[in-house]
Amino acid sequence: MKSSNTKLILVHPSSLHKQLASHRVWFLVFISFFTLAFTLTLITTKETITAAASSAGTFSSTTFAGKSPLPRQVFDALVHYASVNTSTVNSRMSAAELGAIAAVLRRCNSHSTTPCNFLVFGLTHETLLWSSLNYKGRTVFVGDNDYFVSRFEQKHPEIEAYDVQFTTKVSELYELLKYSKEQIKKECRPVQNLLFTDCKLAINDLPNNIYDAVWDVILIDGPTGFLPTAPGRMSAIFTAGVLARSKRGNTDVFVHEFDREVERVSSQEFLCKENLVATVDTLGHFVVGEMDSKRFEFCRNFEEISSTSSPSSTKITNLLKHRL
Template identity: 55%
Template structure:
């Protein structure tokens, strides 16, 4: 029995090489982890320093560009403005504005607090010029030709243009002016939200946000009015006067420019709804009015209403 027990006994020996191999694997694993930990830390430190250096370079470069180019506060450099005016006034288009007409509008836009809100009636030859001169500001164009407005927006996606349907006719201006005077305390009052107005002279089908903006500059350079059934500019001039007087905030004054000023009824409409006492300068083709916002209970467009009565007595197309 004893011999059987001894013969069944097994002796297990651990070779020293096996122990050495396990210890070596652990050391390699530790070295591997340590290496990647060190590499990660070095990468993190380098990335942080590199990012800080890159940010500093970009900031310095932007400051240098802004200082040398004159784009501080979003304003165009004087040389750029003068160049734009020069080439715009030299166009072969017979309907383009001259330098003497462009300059007053450009000067007002340049002095306007940034961002400046510019509303233009008419997609004329100068629409890209107005967009460029009102750099970083809001510029909206209103035109009676829906197809042309869509074409311009497709050609220049940065242009914000809308079409409007005019219901006025040059052959009906006497009746339109008489109706406006009769309803001066109701639908055609000088301070109101035209979006809800039924005045025949007011434009109430523009996009809603147009009525919410406090416009700093309004240019009336459309629609055309050189034939009896043409809509004429009585409606945009009336609308400009109401928008200027109905401002809720921003600058209390609105600069309103009327192009083709002495061509016919534009001067009459301007004196009636923008007021002669607000006319600060005029040339043969451009009238410049400065209209202040009014209290909502005001019902007279002009302080000296008699001055407009005499001018509006002579209607001629």
């Protein structure tokens, strides 16, 4: 009789199966960690890019919007001088003359506690330049052609300009000087409010604020004076002399084309030799100080002008023809 032996079979988990299960767990952990890390990195990167873009935008706005734009006058002047062939422009100032006036304007704006007031007789090739150099101050131009002044203001609305109808003539120079001597204690006084004068040499039809202003610098580069019938600059020089003496302190007065008869003689009479501080090419530079209202002489070295010592209108005409 055979004895039957019961066999018990025990099934043990395979070590390979354990290893695979363990690997799956670690793989899932790794995938989860990688996904979390990638998500965090993506979010952080996005925030960094956004912050950087915002910062860049803020910097750009601060850098450019915070800066004062180039003044329109400066821009127009640069364009003007870049586009004009200066060799075809008559009577424009030399580099030395421009530099002399620019230096005074720079000093006026840097040393003064108030903006510089600059009065210019004449609309010329340099008009935009003067307005640009004194863009922090007030620059006023006086012309003798209402059409040209109106067109210029339309083209450059930032320019303050006025037109004056001059009644003088170059050929009348010495007659007017003689007349001013006769009226030195009356209508043609060196210190007065020009609004209320009837002096033939005075410019009294400008806006009231022109006469109330304290002019630091005055430039006389107009009106025209090449012909005997042209208005000449006698009135402009006389007016500048009165404005300068009727205010406190000193006034820098420049006379362009100072080598011409009208400009030279009128300057000697109303701006005076003792006030001439420099000449640069054809530019005369005077520094005219305040005067006591009780004085009735423009210059300390007063010289009487008589009809016998004065050149005739014919001589002035011949001089002008010679210069032309």
